[in-house]
Amino acid sequence: MSIDALARAVTALDNHEIYNPDDELNLLDSEFVSVTDEATGDLLEQLGGEVLFGPDGGPNRRAITALRKRGLEVSEAGSPYPDNPYETCVVIKIREGEIPLTSEQLG
Numbered sequence: 001m002s003i004d005a006l007a008r009a010v011t012a013l014d015n016h017e018i019y020n021p022d023d024e025l026n027l028l029d030s031e032f033v034s035v036t037d038e039a040t041g042d043l044l045e046q047l048g049g050e051v052l053f054g055p056d057g058g059p060n061r062r063a064i065t066a067l068r069k070r071g072l073e074v075s076e077a078g079s080p081y082p083d084n085p086y087e088t089c090v091v092i093k094i095r096e097g098e099i100p101l102t103s104e105q106l107g
């Protein structure tokens with residue numbers, strides 16, 4: 001997926017009226033995905049976050065910067081799992097919550 005395609009997918013999700021009955025912050029959480037509407041689920045499936053990570057699994061800062069220039073709120077975070085320091089997390093924030101995308105770093 002290209003940076004432009006990811007930006008369009010995130011914008012479409014942000015413009016969509018998301019069904020979030022439990023006010024989940026993490027929009028990729030399995031509990032949220034199981035209760036949301038089909039249209040929201042379909043939009044989430046379109047988010048191919050691989051462009052946000054380099055071949056070594058680390059953050060692709062050029063892609064993150066390009067998304068920021070397109071007006072998206074994107075941040076790098078450490079591993080969401082303290083027992084796995086090799087996992088990289090990039091978080092995209094939209095009005096309804098956050099989309100944490102993760103990758104395993106090599107080495």
